[in-house]
Amino acid sequence: MTTVDAGAARAASDRLADEAAALDAADPLGGLRAQFIGSESSLVYFDGNSLGRPLRRSAERLRAFVHEQWGGRLIRGWDESWMQLPFEIGDVLGRSVIGAAPGQTVIGDSATVLLYKLIRAAFDAQRAADPARVEIVVDTDNFPTDRYLVEGIAAERGGRVRWIEVDRSSGVTAEALRAAVGPETAVVVLSQIAYRSGYLADAETLTEITHDAGALVLWDLCHSAGSVAIQADVWGFDLAVGCTYKYLNGGPGSPAFAYVAQRHQALLAQPIQGWMGAADVFAMGPEYAPAAGMRRFLSGTPPIVGMLALQDTLAMIEDLGIDAIRRKSVALTEFAIRLSDEMLAPLGVGVASPRDARERGGHVTLQHPSMRAVTARLWRQDVIPDYRNPGGLRIGLSPLSTSFAETLAGMVAVRDAVVAETA
Structure with a gap:
């Protein structure tokens, strides 16, 4: 890579990082992410459409149930x-x-x-x-x-x-x-x-x-x-x-x-x-x-x-209302599609999901023949999408727990994995 190419790549990376940070700062649901266990780690979780992250309060609810209701009330809990x-x-x-x-x-x-x-x-x-x-x-x-x-x-x-x-x-x-x-x-x-x-x-x-x-x-x-x-x-x-x-x-x-x-x-x-x-x-x-x-x-x-x-x-x-959650979901998937168009399309990766948000749910599928191997590589790197035949890598973006910065980090990792698997 030439000096000019490297400089352009750094500029693009900085621009996308700034955009993700601005989207997170403006996100009215952004503060909810910290309520989920594991959100503080560097792991990128693109599989919330298969298994959601646990809430911290749920861990306390389960602990209290075992000790107080199951352990304390025993069979009486059914009647109560x-x-x-x-x-x-x-x-x-x-x-x-x-x-x-x-x-x-x-x-x-x-x-x-x-x-x-x-x-x-x-x-x-x-x-x-x-x-x-x-x-x-x-x-x-x-x-x-x-x-x-x-x-x-x-x-x-x-x-x-x-x-x-x-x-x-x-x-x-x-x-x-x-x-x-x-x-x-x-x-x-x-x-x-x-x-x-x-x-x-x-x-x-x-x-x-x-x-x-x-x-x-x-x-x-x-x-x-x-x-x-x-x-x-x-x-x-x-x-x-x-x-x-x-x-x-x-x-x-x-x-x-x-x-x-x-x-x-x-x-x-x-x-x-x-x-x-x-x-x-x-x-x-x-x-x-x-x-x-x-x-x-x-x-x-x-x-x-x-x-x-x-x-x-x-x-x-x-408390939030499903409409607010849907707005965040649409914003996340639109961001992921823009990133795919910029970073992955030149590598031959296609978007196999509707581009019209009115026809798209909460996940985006990226299509390429190497996606099974790409998914396996990403899992080893603590980036967790999932794979669906034929050649589909699903980006599941749970609106309550996923940030725009996490989405960007994951898409960069997908790009690098595609490059590595097709080199």
């Missing part, structure tokens, strides 16, 4: 508070994150189990009302769990799958869904944000199209809850399932949430009949009778410890 916790936390999540009125959201089970329960319950109800409705509609680029479950449920219940072919750099459009639904459609299963590209679906329009065809829609909110605005009630959602360990910082394997619109609750029979979903939990009767409301969608004993940390992020979201 734990039995209602899935519904109480569910209502807070419904109100602050997905725009749901009380009594429609509950915490419990993994996302896979909740998806199975609700998809199958919806399919059975639809087919009982109209035997011609035998199709479950899903797109070819939906998350693997969703696709696998749909195939399994269709085989189990004598239905069939109607596939929507999609562009992996975007997702399901209104035109594609209209072409797929009809009088044989029972249920449509869609993700609000495509896990690969970060494409943000028009949930309101797609829900309306589904209803016009006489079908029910289940929204997978795993990659959107806590990062984008959701209005489940206003948009007319029928069903939804989402993770709590991504943008909601519930911790590894924290239980998922289920939303069932009140108008459907009495009509749906969930297929995993356990004691916790019975009308009288402690009757231990000879026959199963489902509870009213959201309790009927529970099966076994609620994972109380697993849902504790979630409360702290929910409190933060409720």
Whole structure:
């Protein structure tokens, strides 16, 4: 590198560092970063869309629970508070994150189990009302769990799958869904944000199209809850399932949430009949009778410890409002795309996510044939993105815990790793 080239590189680096510092100084959410464990380290975390950082207050909450509630109250805790916790936390999540009125959201089970329960319950109800409705509609680029479950449920219940072919750099459009639904459609299963590209679906329009065809829609909110605005009630959602360990910082394997619109609750029979979903939990009767409301969608004993940390992020979201969080998310992803255009595009790296913020969720996918090796190299350097086939490196920018300076440091590291892997 010549002296002129080196000087230009230093000037560009200084300019970007100044820009990141200015963005951080102007960020109204910037002060929240210090509340997350690990944020003080030099590690760059680009995987908040897979597992969020823990809040410091959550560590104290868990410690206090072990010593005071579990250790102090023991079995009495169930009567005193734990039995209602899935519904109480569910209502807070419904109100602050997905725009749901009380009594429609509950915490419990993994996302896979909740998806199975609700998809199958919806399919059975639809087919009982109209035997011609035998199709479950899903797109070819939906998350693997969703696709696998749909195939399994269709085989189990004598239905069939109607596939929507999609562009992996975007997702399901209104035109594609209209072409797929009809009088044989029972249920449509869609993700609000495509896990690969970060494409943000028009949930309101797609829900309306589904209803016009006489079908029910289940929204997978795993990659959107806590990062984008959701209005489940206003948009007319029928069903939804989402993770709590991504943008909601519930911790590894924290239980998922289920939303069932009140108008459907009495009509749906969930297929995993356990004691916790019975009308009288402690009757231990000879026959199963489902509870009213959201309790009927529970099966076994609620994972109380697993849902504790979630409360702290929910409190933060409720205080800030999801619109402020979304603004920060958009600013972060726009900054990452600008950095990619300047530093990575000359190396042959493309942006495989929508450039229009109205069509983009909280992560950006960078495309290059060497990205699997680049990801492995970055992990060894304490820069943590994740990899998705084919050739996609995902930059997951959690708006509550990620700074612009961290984003810049990570993108510089991506550039250097690409150079090293392609030299």
